[in-house]
Amino acid sequence: MSQPVLSLAERNQSSFELPDVQAETPAVPLVVDEAGIVDLRYPITMQEASGTSHQTVANTSFAASVPTDARGVHMSRFVETLHDWHRRIAVHTLSALLADLSGRLDAQEVIAKFEFPLFLERTAPVSGGSAFVAYDCSLEGRLQSEVADCTLTTRVPITSLCPCSREISDYGAHNQRGSIEISVSFELTEHALLEFGDLIAAADEAGSAPIYSLLKRTDERYVTMQAYENPAFVEDITRAVAAALRSDLRIRAGRVRVVNEESIHSHNAYAAIKWAH
Amino acid sequence: MSQPVLSLAERNQSSFELPDVQAETPAVPLVVDEAGIVDLRYPITMQEASGTSHQTVANTSFAASVPTDARGVHMSRFVETLHDWHRRIAVHTLSALLADLSGRLDAQEVIAKFEFPLFLERTAPVSGGSAFVAYDCSLEGRLQSEVADCTLTTRVPITSLCPCSREISDYGAHNQRGSIEISVSFELTEHALLEFGDLIAAADEAGSAPIYSLLKRTDERYVTMQAYENPAFVEDITRAVAAALRSDLRIRAGRVRVVNEESIHSHNAYAAIKWAH
Amino acid sequence: MSQPVLSLAERNQSSFELPDVQAETPAVPLVVDEAGIVDLRYPITMQEASGTSHQTVANTSFAASVPTDARGVHMSRFVETLHDWHRRIAVHTLSALLADLSGRLDAQEVIAKFEFPLFLERTAPVSGGSAFVAYDCSLEGRLQSEVADCTLTTRVPITSLCPCSREISDYGAHNQRGSIEISVSFELTEHALLEFGDLIAAADEAGSAPIYSLLKRTDERYVTMQAYENPAFVEDITRAVAAALRSDLRIRAGRVRVVNEESIHSHNAYAAIKWAH
């Protein structure tokens, strides 16, 4: 059925005292743990404590808790907050962002999450040529009962070479692309903050060989032999990285997960260790 | 550099007493919580307690814990177990599958997970025409310290219509495709098992209107008006479904998450409630 | 603003002589080449000419051309057609399906496409153990100016080992998971139909070694050495498969594309050859 069409002016005119439906009393008086937005892609500037900054693209998610007496959150405030902060995303600015978000939403608990590729320039081992390698990262902050926590996650690509295949074969050994995913949670206090660089450093040498975007022939020879000299199961790599990180007492909870894109199979192999202090 | 080539026969001949590298002592004596395979796609037969069975395709993952004195797991045993069981996957057969897996891997803790679309035939509300609707499901079993637990997850597609948009507009209201994801964990005892049907039933009527694959014009009129008559925020839907499930004492831990693919935005809105008994 | 609510009965009652909006004259009198549905997941039975049938899950797409004097297609008819045919999908039934679709939509040109994993049981080379390997396949039929054409696409997973890496290194050679994608188009005549098996057979031996889901240690030794003995660039594999298929005169147009998930990089290498008769 057809409707009378209003002009833009008429629409605006009649739009002054619009009811606030989100502020109504909900039919079911339950606290909603998280209500917000997900999968909003946004350009961000990721700042390291060192001062280095990275222009990248993030998949963002913001949320707030909803008390028993409110029907919903005002979703547009998440986007306003993201837009105000998108050029200064960092571990050291996260607690301020969470406090701002908590105030704008008038919420006890808020969450802000950014998933993005961090590009670091890598130098080939022999030729010295350099190019960018992408490290998938996630920065998540949570404000709960006045404590701000942070969870950093990084995925570091590696080459892994199978110790069993090398040992049982007269020549050759199957090897493949793999990745080391490290996730650590810690409190956002003044000092003692972790950075993505700390996690990447812990993983970078743990595979059979690192991954590069640019390798000339002399480099290819180098990494081929380096991998053959350093065979490692997913279990070996997971244990080595977990052992190195467990001693860091800033980490409240940590998890290491290594995945191998098995070259002799269509499926992947993985191993995982988690811990808490 | 070139290598002497062995014939197939020679290779087999020399392959008799191959060393068991996985059985070696690891360099780092840490327990590995999970070591196994992921992303192995496999045809499965999913059986309901009612006797109905579904031929579908699963993305599978199997894992086992690794003690401090073993270097790795024998990955091929996961595939052998999957192949033996793939025609009888069910909530009521899961504890037997886990026990079998635990024995084959000689592991205290094992995990088996299956993610697959479950196809249910749906009848259009007016025309009565029927077609299949896909419900993304996940069946995960864990055996830990001799207790077998199960986690069922289902995603039910819905239409949602925005109460705010309807209230503040002279005509129309934005609506969109959404989904209700329900995840429940419970102990795999003899009795009191939950099934995917229980979760789908809890979600199916909670949106502004259900989703169908086949709708004739009379059905389209019906669901359009049904949605307009039943506006709901993601928070409303989440609360309604959570309230309905929290009373089920078989559920040790549950979570409801509703996502709206906002028709007026490129990003999504969501709400989530979790609980434990 | 609020609306009077109709009962289900009233809605149905008033739904008898609904206008056919799709049949209206369009504002812009252009032929629409394709109008239809995409991404409808459906359970299907894929039948081989041999009689073997496979229960799998397809991502389906159906479309029809729209003449200058019609505003749109009746989308529900695609779903009705799919539901009627989903248990007898095959190369040899495709032209009948297209003819049926053309009649139901009253369209000169129609398209039906099914993308699904085809699971074939593979036997390990030494142990003889067997398990399923997934081959991503696509079956597409087009009826245009009374000629029915078919395009078959298959992706065959392989292991590839780099000839350069092997040649320049004192020991070892990087290898990785790769895939051979073959796409062939031909006319759907009574005889001379191609099947997915023909394509998989052409690709299966072209890599450095085939991929298996289940490999015991003796098999792992076998395929590791087999790959080392058969180094191949993506260009080598592409040329070998293209050369084998170009002689098949049933193929009107063909394409071979090989992708290597480089184990020493995060990016992939590929090569492609296409031809037409």
Place this chain on the structure above:
Amino acid sequence: MSQPVLSLAERNQSSFELPDVQAETPAVPLVVDEAGIVDLRYPITMQEASGTSHQTVANTSFAASVPTDARGVHMSRFVETLHDWHRRIAVHTLSALLADLSGRLDAQEVIAKFEFPLFLERTAPVSGGSAFVAYDCSLEGRLQSEVADCTLTTRVPITSLCPCSREISDYGAHNQRGSIEISVSFELTEHALLEFGDLIAAADEAGSAPIYSLLKRTDERYVTMQAYENPAFVEDITRAVAAALRSDLRIRAGRVRVVNEESIHSHNAYAAIKWAH
């Protein structure tokens, strides 16, 4: 089996006169149409003709043809070229990039492709608040027989409201997120270049309403009513955009494809028109 381990110095020492395996004569003397890299994620600066530049992240692909007398391409040269050019990617620099690539690879035919989100700031229709909206774009250049061609593709998110649903219902109308994908090919001559802005402008007003990232309540009322006043089928939108672009004689070949994420279904509806001059 174990191998003598070389030091880094020894490896380098022995790496001087490494054979060029790619330069060998291939076993099968076929031209390879494309050989190169895909899925290399890289930070890029996308420059508009206007001078505006965008920092974003691209999924890149580079390739070259391989003559019958060469076994393969030197893949590392693609990465070197990308690294040299990644800060000046533009329609007006593309032919120079292709010429450079052709020289480095000594290839008659080369391809360079960049897929990335382009972020444009959008202002809400009533409140005037602004935020970024992501437009998925693709820039592809091909040099063939000394002619450089360019293909630009843009995906513009929209809201679409169903004319049939509105017409047959007493109130409401189903609406959903949709997208208009425009792809145009043209020759890279000195003048008459198209830009992404030209395509986005052609699509932006063609839906029932545009998509925004930030909408306050007054804006939500506005776009809800705007969509209700402008119902459109995927066929309507496709025809309108195609009609507007077909008159642009710079375009050698064009395609418009509109997809609706139907709010009453789990599958999508689409329409497509293509043309060539």
